[in-house]
Amino acid sequence: MSLSQPEFQVFINGRALQVPAHCNVAASLQRAGLSHSRRSETGQPRAAFCGMGQCQECRVRIDGHDHRLACMTLVVDGMQIETQT
Amino acid sequence: MAASPLPTRRHADVIVIGGGIIGAACAREYARQGLSVAVVEPGPIGGGATAASMGHLLTVDALDPADQTESDFSRRSLQLWQDWLQAQEAHRELAEYSRCGTLWLAADAEELDLAERKCAWFGGQGLAAEMLKPEALFEAEPLLRRDLWGALRVPGDGRVYPPRVAGRWLQEAQAKLFRARAVGFDGASVRLDNGRELWGAMTVICTGLAAQQHLPAGWLLPKKGHLAITQRHPGRVQHQLVELGYLKRAHLVDQDTVSFNLQPRPGGQLLIGSSRQIGREDRELDPALLKQMLRQALHYMPGLGELSLLRCWTGVRPASRDGQPLIGAHPLLRRCWLATGHEGLGITTALATAELLVQLSLGQPCSLDPSPFRPERFSESQHVVVPA
Numbered sequence: 001m002s003l004s005q006p007e008f009q010v011f012i013n014g015r016a017l018q019v020p021a022h023c024n025v026a027a028s029l030q031r032a033g034l035s036h037s038r039r040s041e042t043g044q045p046r047a048a049f050c051g052m053g054q055c056q057e058c059r060v061r062i063d064g065h066d067h068r069l070a071c072m073t074l075v076v077d078g079m080q081i082e083t084q085t
Numbered sequence: 086m087a088a089s090p091l092p093t094r095r096h097a098d099v100i101v102i103g104g105g106i107i108g109a110a111c112a113r114e115y116a117r118q119g120l121s122v123a124v125v126e127p128g129p130i131g132g133g134a135t136a137a138s139m140g141h142l143l144t145v146d147a148l149d150p151a152d153q154t155e156s157d158f159s160r161r162s163l164q165l166w167q168d169w170l171q172a173q174e175a176h177r178e179l180a181e182y183s184r185c186g187t188l189w190l191a192a193d194a195e196e197l198d199l200a201e202r203k204c205a206w207f208g209g210q211g212l213a214a215e216m217l218k219p220e221a222l223f224e225a226e227p228l229l230r231r232d233l234w235g236a237l238r239v240p241g242d243g244r245v246y247p248p249r250v251a252g253r254w255l256q257e258a259q260a261k262l263f264r265a266r267a268v269g270f271d272g273a274s275v276r277l278d279n280g281r282e283l284w285g286a287m288t289v290i291c292t293g294l295a296a297q298q299h300l301p302a303g304w305l306l307p308k309k310g311h312l313a314i315t316q317r318h319p320g321r322v323q324h325q326l327v328e329l330g331y332l333k334r335a336h337l338v339d340q341d342t343v344s345f346n347l348q349p350r351p352g353g354q355l356l357i358g359s360s361r362q363i364g365r366e367d368r369e370l371d372p373a374l375l376k377q378m379l380r381q382a383l384h385y386m387p388g389l390g391e392l393s394l395l396r397c398w399t400g401v402r403p404a405s406r407d408g409q410p411l412i413g414a415h416p417l418l419r420r421c422w423l424a425t426g427h428e429g430l431g432i433t434t435a436l437a438t439a440e441l442l443v444q445l446s447l448g449q450p451c452s453l454d455p456s457p458f459r460p461e462r463f464s465e466s467q468h469v470v471v472p473a
Binding site: 065 | 352391392
């Protein structure tokens with residue numbers, strides 16, 4: 001990564017992570033090594049599948065709001081992201 | 086020498102056309118009488134109007150004496166629902182039953198007066214109901230807007246997930262399922278679109294709006310509705326919520342209407358209704374009307390704006406010309422019986438419909454007066470044209 005590219009700091013389940021600006025939340029989760037973003041009602045792990053806002057599987061809590069689509073949300077500096085572990 | 090059994094062509098004693106909530110209830114009731122049942126359904130069980138419904142088990146009052154028939158009918162049916170739900174815990178689980186109760190919301194003095202008169206009616210019938218003052222209402226449902234005048238709470242009402250119930254009732258009936266569309270009736274047999282012919286002692290037509298193709302013109306009409314459902318947001322709403330203005334608008338016949346109607350589902354999703362478009366039977370979403378419906382929901386519950394929607398869909402209520410279902414002998418087709426035209430109350434009234442139809446068709450005494458439901462009531466005032 002070139003030095004000229006800005007980075008943001010986001011918090012994933014409270015842990016700080018540096019990600020490139022213009023990165024989306026789903027990619028940030030990937031970068032943090034998380035294998036899933038949420039759990040179904042029966043407890044199955046779910047993660048981004050379509051990557052384009054249709055499958056709804058990548059939903060996470062962002063800055064206190066439930067059910068945000070990780071694949072369709074760009075990070076901003078200081079963003080708080082919570083997944084279902 | 087013992088006589089060998091005579092050859093028979095009969096597939097079942099009763100052939101039920103339609104695997105929605107009404108067909109399933111009828112199949113189950115005939116089976117309870119010891120008759121064998123075949124069900125003809127080309128699509129998923131409970132996949133039509135049944136799946137598009139909210140699954141509200143609703144006590145209809147008779148504050149206006151004109152509503153007496155519907156009130157008696159809904160109350161008998163709710164009794165039968167309770168019998169079934171209470172018979173086994175497995176029934177309540179499978180039906181995703183919750184006794185959420187209904188809150189009828191009063192937005193002005195006129196609606197509050199209506200709510201109070203309804204409350205007095207319930208009390209007079211020995212049915213549980215209470216008035217909630219604004220403070221108690223906001224305690225019960227904190228997301229509601231703050232300027233409501235109060236609400237009538239009917240705690241015995243509930244909700245179910247109807248397609249699963251329909252599937253279960255067909256199992257209980259041990260119904261033989263034929264995946265096809267019925268295209269013709271000749272009194273003892275039913276012709277299917279795959280060329281097969283089914284034989285039975287009688288046929289029961291429970292195809293909702295599609296029954297119109299076997300009836301004189303204009304007996305049934307579609308009333309299209311929209312519904313929307315949110316993602317899971319558990320714990321936000323406890324009761325089925327209905328604005329009292331719904332009653333004023335539900336019976337308007339010349340315009341599209343929307344009303345606030347909201348139901349919490351067990352997983353925390355919120356089902357948001359409702360709209361009514363008379364004469365429309367297409368399944369397209371109407372974005373303008375949907376927007377109007379959601380705006381009405383936000384008007385009653387501003388906080389809904391924070392929640393995300395998962396899906397929106399439409400369904401078509403199979404309404405009859407006078408608002409009462411058609412339950413009884415088909416006016417023209419021999420050995421055919423009808424159970425259709427339930428409009429928006431088919432889930433609630435399914436079991437009383439089945440009970441009444443079975444009693445009529447088997448010549449048993451009836452638990453309710455069948456005359457308001459007689460299908461031939463529509464042919465007495467007009468020249469009957471037999472559909473081809």
